[in-house]
Amino acid sequence: xxxxxxxxxxxxxxxxxxxxxxxxxxxxxxxxxxxxxxxxxxxxxxxxxxxxxxxxxxxxxxxxxxxxxxxxxxxxxxxxxxxxxxxxxxxxxxxxxxxxxxxxxxxxxxxxxxxxxxxxxxxxxxxxxxxxxxxxxxxxxxxxxxxxxxxxxxxxxxxxxxxxxxxxxxxxxxxxxxxxxxxxxxxxxxxxxxxxxxxxxxxxxxxxxxxxxxxxxxxxxxxxxxxxxxxxxxxxxxxxxxxxxxxxxxxxxxxxxxxxxxxxxxxxxxxxxxxxxxxxxxxxxxxxxxxxxxxxxxxxxxxxxxxxxxxxxxxxxxxxxxxxxxxxxxxxxxxxxxxxxxxxxxxxxxxxxxxxxxxxxxxxxxxxxxxxxxxxxxxxxxxxxxxxxxxxxxxxxxxxxxxxxxxxxxxxxxxxxxxxxxxxxxxxxxxxxxxxxxxxxxxxxxxxxxxxxxxxxxxxxxxxxxxxxxxxxxxxxxxxxxxxxxxxxxxxxxxxxxxxxxxxxxxxxxxxxxxxxx
Numbered sequence: 001x002x003x004x005x006x007x008x009x010x011x012x013x014x015x016x017x018x019x020x021x022x023x024x025x026x027x028x029x030x031x032x033x034x035x036x037x038x039x040x041x042x043x044x045x046x047x048x049x050x051x052x053x054x055x056x057x058x059x060x061x062x063x064x065x066x067x068x069x070x071x072x073x074x075x076x077x078x079x080x081x082x083x084x085x086x087x088x089x090x091x092x093x094x095x096x097x098x099x100x101x102x103x104x105x106x107x108x109x110x111x112x113x114x115x116x117x118x119x120x121x122x123x124x125x126x127x128x129x130x131x132x133x134x135x136x137x138x139x140x141x142x143x144x145x146x147x148x149x150x151x152x153x154x155x156x157x158x159x160x161x162x163x164x165x166x167x168x169x170x171x172x173x174x175x176x177x178x179x180x181x182x183x184x185x186x187x188x189x190x191x192x193x194x195x196x197x198x199x200x201x202x203x204x205x206x207x208x209x210x211x212x213x214x215x216x217x218x219x220x221x222x223x224x225x226x227x228x229x230x231x232x233x234x235x236x237x238x239x240x241x242x243x244x245x246x247x248x249x250x251x252x253x254x255x256x257x258x259x260x261x262x263x264x265x266x267x268x269x270x271x272x273x274x275x276x277x278x279x280x281x282x283x284x285x286x287x288x289x290x291x292x293x294x295x296x297x298x299x300x301x302x303x304x305x306x307x308x309x310x311x312x313x314x315x316x317x318x319x320x321x322x323x324x325x326x327x328x329x330x331x332x333x334x335x336x337x338x339x340x341x342x343x344x345x346x347x348x349x350x351x352x353x354x355x356x357x358x359x360x361x362x363x364x365x366x367x368x369x370x371x372x373x374x375x376x377x378x379x380x381x382x383x384x385x386x387x388x389x390x391x392x393x394x395x396x397x398x399x400x401x402x403x404x405x406x407x408x409x410x411x412x413x414x415x416x417x418x419x420x421x422x423x424x425x426x427x428x429x430x431x432x433x434x435x436x437x438x439x440x441x442x443x444x445x446x447x448x449x450x451x452x453x454x455x456x457x458x459x460x461x462x463x464x465x466x467x468x469x470x471x472x473x474x475x476x477x478x479x480x481x482x483x484x485x486x487x488x489x490x491x492x493x494x495x496x497x498x499x500x501x502x503x504x505x506x507x508x509x510x511x512x513x514x515x516x517x518x
Contacts, residue, residue: 025351028410029358036060036362046370055370057363065361069354080353085181085202085304087342092308093131093178094338095331096315099324101263102131103139104256110143111251115151119161122147123220126165127172127213130179131311136166137449142456149235155460156472157229163442163453164220164476170404171431171438171484172212176202179404180209181304183430186408189356190416191426193366201300202307204427205434206499208491212435215487219479227475235460259322266317270310274302300500345405352409365413372414373421383424383504384489387432390415391488394436395481398444404437425506427498431491435484443470443477 039057046055058065069076077083096102106129113121122144129136141162148158170179181202188200252260278285278299285299315334319325359365397407411433419429441447450469457464490496492504 022348022351024406025348025355025410029351029355032355032358032362032364033060036358036364039362039364039367044364044367046367055363055367057367058361060358060362065358068361069358073354076357077350077353080349080356083346083349083353085185086178086345087339088304089178089181089308089311090338090342091335092311092313092315094341095319095334096131096311098334098337099259099315099319100256100322101259101315101318102129104252104260104318104322105263106136106139107143108252108256108260110140110147113147118147118151118153118158119221119224120217122158122161123165123169123217124174124213126162127169127216128174129166130170130173131175131177137452140166141453142459145456145460149460154229154232154235156232156235156457156464157224159453159457159460160228160472160476161220161224163473164224164480165216167447167449168438168442168473168476168480169212169216169220170441171209171434172216173209174213175307176206176209176303177307180205181307182405183408183434184427186356186405186412187416187426187430189360190365190412191420193360193413194417194420198426199297199301200426201297201499201502202303203300203499204502205431207496208431208498209434211487211491211496212438215483216480219483220476223475223479228472232472255322259318259320259324262321263314263318266314267310270306270313274306296500348406352406356409356413359413366417368414368418370417370421372418383422384492386419386422387424387428387488387492388485390419390429390432391436391439391481391485394433395439398437398440404434407437408433420506423505423507424492425498425502425504427502428492428504431498432488435488439477439480439484442473 036057037059040059040062042057044057047053060066060069106125109125110122122140126136126140126144129140141159144162145155145159148161149155173179184200184202184204187204188198191198191200274285277283278296285296285302287295287298290297316325316331319330325331393411394407397411408430412430415433416426416429420426444450454464454466454469457469491498495504497503
């Protein structure tokens with residue numbers, strides 16, 4: 001057995017021994033309680049360099065904290081920022097998904113792609129399909145294999161390209177969506193541990209996620225066409241596997257085409273409406289009293305409502321045009337089903353919310369951040385190198401914990417405040433985390449959809465095993481890691497904007513001494 005195989009087997013064994021993320025948070029909470037008792041007993045403290053406040057560790061079993069925990073339990077869950085944001089967007093996204101709009105738009109984009117640019121069209125479609133949530137895995141990836149086969153190319157190369165785009169390119173998209181709301185919703189309370197006035201909006205990583213699309217697309221294109229497909233060789237159907245053609249069922253029907261036209265008109269209407277509200281005198285989306293770069297912050301914060309309403313209206317318009325909606329009862333049913341699908345996340349959110357809140361009550365987060373930042377300042381490490389560390393840490397944890405929100409809920413209360421004190425904005429730290437979270441998804445068998453992708457692959461080649469899929473995807477993972485590290489470092493080095501009004505650096509208030517006090 002090769003060294004690589006032994007290493008992968010070791011990762012699989014370790015990962016299989018990890019508890020479910022819910023119980024992982026339970027263990028983290030128990031460990032946090034013990035750590036808070038130790039910190040309070042030893043008098044751990046620091047000075048918040050932004051507010052000048054004396055930070056002291058508090059035991060989580062103190063009367064005040066026990067009261068917060070037990071009596072305030074419902075409020076703790078309700079105040080968990082990502083929960084309300086995700087539920088709001090899901091109300092609309094569930095309509096767009098269940099009417100068939102997302103799946104039809106994806107199929108239409110892929111089926112009409114010219115053969116010469118088939119791979120990049122699949123890649124870009126796969127990244128944009130993140131708005132369709134889990135539908136991206138069950139629509140884009142198998143359909144990419146079918147379309148490659150119909151074009152006379154190896155279907156497993158198409159499957160690999162689709163998998164690389166949907167899962168490996170998880171940090172990339174052309175527009176913010178539910179995943180941005182979820183991750184940045186966790187970032188905001190972490191940033192407020194240091195600066196209580198700090199606010200984060202859903203567009204805080206917009207330019208960065210678009211950059212990921214432009215960086216990763218040519219990588220997947222080159223690897224698929226020049227490395228993966230030649231390695232797979234000429235495809236010949238195995239026994240019992242018929243060479244597929246694009247069936248009539250896969251082609252868009254008249255109703256589906258009409259539905260997409262209705263959805264397109266609805267989308268233009270929503271964009272026009274939001275533009276009109278922004279341009280009106282005394283617009284609620286513009287703050288004329290704020291600094292120039294901050295004046296449109298209300299508009300950026302309105303994007304959660306914009307995407308929720310846009311998904312709902314365009315999905316409804318598609319449903320009317322395609323006749324997948326017969327009455328308003330269908331709309332209510334689709335929203336209800338979307339919330340039902342969130343049940344696993346809501347269960348996890350309860351424990352994640354309490355971990356984040358208790359971390360805040362203990363005071364350990366900012367204390368660790370202030371002292372760690374002081375230690376890093378003595379090392380004088382450049383900002384790009386610091387963020388590369390975040391990418392690598394994220395990559396490592398991604399081998400064992402699939403949930404992006406679970407990992408970020410645990411990491412954000414420490415790394416976000418720490419990097420703020422080192423002059424790096426919460427949005428830049430979040431972008432580095434998201435980059436690392438995207439790299440190893442496609443190379444670990446612990447990823448929740450990995451068995452499903454293997455099943456898709458075995459439809460084309462029954463002998464295609466777990467090792468075959470991992471070997472096929474490792475070149476993408478390696479290339480993504482190198483490109484991701486360069487991209488994050490370059491973004492910081494050139495001080496590029498991360499989103500509208502959001503930059504790489506965070507500046508301490510002018511009256512604050514730059515170096516954090518230990």
